[in-house]
Amino acid sequence: MPQTITYTTDIRKEVRRLCAEAYDRIFLLTDNTTEQLCRPLLGNIDGLEESIVIKAGDDNKTLEAVSKVWTELQQRKATRHSLLINLGGGMVTDLGGFAASTFKRGIDFINIPTTLLAMVDAAVGGKTGINFNDFKNEIGVFRDAKEVIIDTSFLRSLDSQNLHSGYAEMLKHSLLKDTAMWASHVTFALCKPNFVQLQEMVRQSIEVKRAVVAEDPTEKGIRKALNLGHTFGHALESLAMLQQRTGLHGYFVAWGLICELYLSCSKGFPTDKMRQTVRYIRENYGYFPFSCNDYEHLYQLMLHDKKNVGNVINFTLLRDAGDILIDQHVTKEEVFEAFDFLREG
Secondary structure: OOOEEEEOOOOOOOOHHHHHOOOOOOEEEHHHHHHHHHHHHHHHOOOOOOOOOOOOOHHHHHHHHHHHHHHHHHHHOOOOOOEEEEEEOOHHHHHHHHHHHHHOOOOOOEEEEHHHHHHHHHHHOEOOOOOOOEEEEOOOOOOOOOEEEHHHHHHHHHHHHHHHHHHHHHHHHHHOOOOHHHHOOOOOOOOOHHHHHHHHHHHHHHHHHHHHHHHOOOOOOHHHHHHHHHHHHHHHHHHHHHHOOOOOHHHHHHHHHHHHHHHHHOOOHHHHHHHHHHHHHHHOOOOOOOOOOHHHHHHHHHOOOOEOOOOOOOOOEEEEEEEEEEEOOOOOHHHHHHHHHHOOO
């Protein structure tokens, strides 16, 4: 069954609807940022427990934080007939989904994403997880939220960096869909966004991901397409974490797209489209500073990617927008050339 997505402009009404359903207890998970900025939009709703609050930031998507959620659920007498509502960005929906999926062998959870990245990526598609030993999303399970509720009015409270971060996933989806969608995304004025236009683009982006996930829920085949930009991106993000450099996930995806579009040109991806996409990313996301001395470490991080089989790195590449190639292999030398292009191109 396709995941239920509800679009709304009245989030309070939707939460009241959830609280009227037959759950014995309904818990709300937030981080300390969304507790301050987003929780007040829900108001006082009968049946909704006081928030479980965790620390904000992807570096807090840890086993320790999951343990805190499990402990709070246990101490507040949650049962298998309870519901967890995850209100926040991708860190909250990833971690909350994993906590709910494993508590008492699984309780229902609802995602209410409050960031662009969470709306178009993390909250949709059934992946849950946490970071472990400095690796991104190393521990997790596939399990759909009972429902995902999208209210794009949350986006107006986002700062520019978080808006940019989420948009990188939308740019990825446009490359997976077709040339028309790609063209609309590489010409969107991200620094001065039209929120009415963005709302429709969000819906379009979610539908791209939903269609892929419905065809391949557990990433045996075409769902690997959604990893475009992520093989390089996750390695860069892991390196930044190890070097204690902060950065938002979508920025690493954008830089990963540069590398993987560069490699895609050898498969026939049009050079002009690659150059236009790279120019858009450079203008909006800047550069990730690293040196040739980091190449070997980055390569080893890529070898650890979950999509790999044995000691071979599996890439998602493109012949063109919408013409997807999964399980592609390139040489180590070509990977290093892509690093060169990212640094200097």
